Amino acid sequence: MCSWFILTDKCRSANRPNQGIRGPRSALTDFLSSQNIQAHQIRANANARRAAAALAAAANVQNNADGDDDADDDENEEDNEAGGSTSTTASRARAREQKKQKQEAAIAKIKESKLYIKKKQQKLAREKKHKRKRGGDSPDLPESDSDDLARALLDEKPGPVPGQMANCEICDKRFTVTPYSRAGPNGGMLCSPCGKKLAKDQNDAKKNKKPKLAAQGGGGRRKMQSRILDGTYHVGAKPLMNLCIETLAKNIQLADGLGDLPPRVVDLIARKLSKHRLLGPDTLRLFLDPRNDAVSLYDAARLSSQDYVTIFQQVTQLKKLKLRNAIQFKDEVMQYLITRNLNLDSIYLHGANLVSEACWIEYLKAKGEHLKALQIYYMDKHVNDAVVSTLKVSCPSLTRLKLCHNQEVSDDGIKLIANLVKLEHLSLQLIKKTKTDPYVAVVQSLGKQLQTLSLKNIADVDNRLLDAIHENCTSLKKLRVTDSEHMTDAGFARMFKGWKNRALVFLDLQKCRHVDPAKPRENEHMVGLCSEGFRAIMTHSGTNLRYLNIHACRHISAAAFEEVFAEDKVYPQLSKLEISFCEEVTDFIVGSIFRCCPALKELNVKHVKVPKGRILVGVPNAIGMQIEGVDD
Structure with missing residues (x-):
């Protein structure tokens, strides 16, 4: 029984896998492991270096011995010839042949090394540079030069291998060479302190090296186009104020305050x-x-919400508040504003869709009597007809109202706006579909005092609105009617002909055009702004107009453009003109525009030549725009 147990244990021990015995790990072992360096790899590299050094030393000894043999052969050549010993001559020939074969093998081995390839590339670069200066070709390195280079490397004295002692090339200190020892500038070895110092100097030199300037290409064009689209592009050198603002923005973390800068800055x-x-x-x-x-x-x-509260705490004389992307402006902030002794004259809120309907109504009832301007954007469903109905009683001094992208304001809310008797500036861009009658009611009630009327995305509104504007509005300076699909060219012409309103300063009629994907260029009923309406606009307001946008009014003919911008016509105030996607515009028409508009600074169109000092928007790249001459 005992022998059976002994045999079983032996079998078990024989079937067990080899289990290595692990001991404590040193700090050096941990460091090498963290750097993905293995000890056996270091040992193998060191052995390879020792073998290479021994081979090179043996080759040198063999070369010296062969040289002595050659000398002895020369001295005894006459004796050999005199003796006529055939066997001795054959043995010497075999020795020379073996020597030649060994040398060729050593040269071939050196030619496969990385050091030889590097030296060869450096020599080729020098040869090519020399040939280029002389204007000749740059052939490859000849075979004889390759052999000479290999022999030179073979004759070089090998450096010390890891484990040997050497003197530092810089400080002449005796140290032990390791696989991490650096080579000096003259080929010697460096001790650890000198090697670290040399590495630091090389890194500092790389950092201080002046970077290459990027080619003046895409980056410059992109920045220029960005400034053009932002409306901040300036022909020529940038103003000093803009340069100072850009420098401040780059180092804003160093600024302690803005001091007594004017509000515009x-x-x-x-x-x-x-x-x-x-x-x-x-x-x-x-x-x-x-x-x-x-x-x-x-x-x-x-x-955050607390940051908005901080604004009201520190700016105690606040009258005008303008916040865009105010996503954390919540009910708690509005409640704090209600409780403070702050009576705002103007509120501009964009994206504060977390303020509830009840909170809006409470604020308007508490602080609305001082409010003169209310501009609210993207309030989702919280600003609705109920909030608009509060304005009549709570905001008797309101002169400016703008509702943009508010989902719940409908035709009923538009009719309630007609009760704001002091309103002078009205801007509406609603999500719900609206009809013509509410807008007509507003214009009939407030038209005589309106200075700004902006109505965006009114696809279902027809010519009755244009007729109401013609009959009731006499003080308008800014008019915007966009995306209409039912207004006709006759309606626009009828509105501007004989209109008692003074000449407009700002006019935006973009995308008032016929929409039919099946037949986009056929416009039998002349829907949208067409040639007659465009002629009437320029006849009525051309002398005072500063901004004109007829984007995508594609049914204005080339004859109408040529007539409006004829040689005898001048529009001295027009500085910005948007005529993109007007398909009849040609280079001749654009040239006529620049001739008739001496104050024109920005023209939005594609693929035309632009006089020097003017801005052209809409060019996809630098090829599409050419700056002419040196004179305006």
Whole structure:
């Protein structure tokens, strides 16, 4: 029984896998493991270096011995010839042949090494540079030069291998060579302190090396097009104020305050920081001056509800509040504003869709009597007809109202706007489909005092609105009617002909055109703004018009453009013109536009030649735009 157990244990031990015995690990072992370096690899590399050094030393000894043999052969050549010993001559020939074969094998081995390839490439580069200066070809390195280079490397004295002692090339200190020892500038070895110092100097030299300037290509064009689209492009050198603002934006973390800068400059700084997403809780303090009565933040997405409360706490004389992307402006902030002794004259809120309907009504009832301007954007379903109905009683001094992208305002809410008897500026862009009658009611009630009328995306509104504007509006300076699919060219012509309103300064009629995907260019009933309406516009308002947008009014004919911008016509105030996607526009028409509009600064169109000092928007790349001459 005992023998059976012994045999079983032996079988079990024989079937067990080999289990290595692990001991404590040293700090060096841990460091090498973290650097993905293995000890057996270091040992193999060291053995390879020792073998290479031994082979090179043996080759040198053999060369010396062969040289002595050659000398002895020369001295004894006469004796050999005299003796006529055939066997001795044959043995010497075999020795020379063996020597030649060994040398060729060593040269072939050296030619396969990385050091030889590197040296050969360096020599080829020098040869090519020399040939290029002389104007000749740059052939490959000849075979004889390759052999000479290999023999030179073979004759070089090998450096010390790891484990040997050597003197430092710089400080002449005796040290032990390791696989990590650096080579000196003259081929010697360096000790650890000198090697570290040399590596640091080389890294500093690389950092201080002047970077290559990028070619003036896509990056410059992209920046220029970005400034054009932002409306900040300036022909020629940038103004000093813009350069200072850009420098401040790049080093905004170093700024302690804005000092006594004028409000216009502070506003430009806020726009610049918002564009680069630099406006946050840490930079908000720059714009909270207790002496100011206005705060304008164009990207408040990074601000929290407490940051908005901080604004009301520090700017105690606040009258005008402008916040874009105010996504954390909630009921609690509005409640705090209600409880404070702050009576705002102007509120501009964009994206504050977390303020509830009840909170809006409560604020308007509590603070609405001081409110003169209310501009609210993207409030989802919280600003509705009930909120609009509160304006009549709660905001008797309201002169400016703008409702943009609010989903719940309908035709009933538009009719309620007609009760705001002091309203002078009205802008509406609603999500729900609306009809013509509510707009006509507003124009009939408020038309005589309206200075701004902006109605966007009114696809179902027809010519009755244009007739109401013609009959009731006599003080308009800015008119915008866009995306209409039912207004006709006759309606536009009828509105502007004999209109008692003074010449407009701003006119936007973009996308008032016939929409039929099946027959886009056929317009039998002349829907939208066409040639007659365009002629009537320029006849009525051309002398005072500064901004004109007829984007996508594609049924205006080339004859109408040529007549409006004829040689005898001049539009001295027109500075911005948008005529993109007007299919009849040609290079001749664009040239006529620049001739008739001496103050024109920006023209939005494609593939035309632009006089020097003017801005052209809509060019996809630099090839599509050419700057002419040196004279305007």
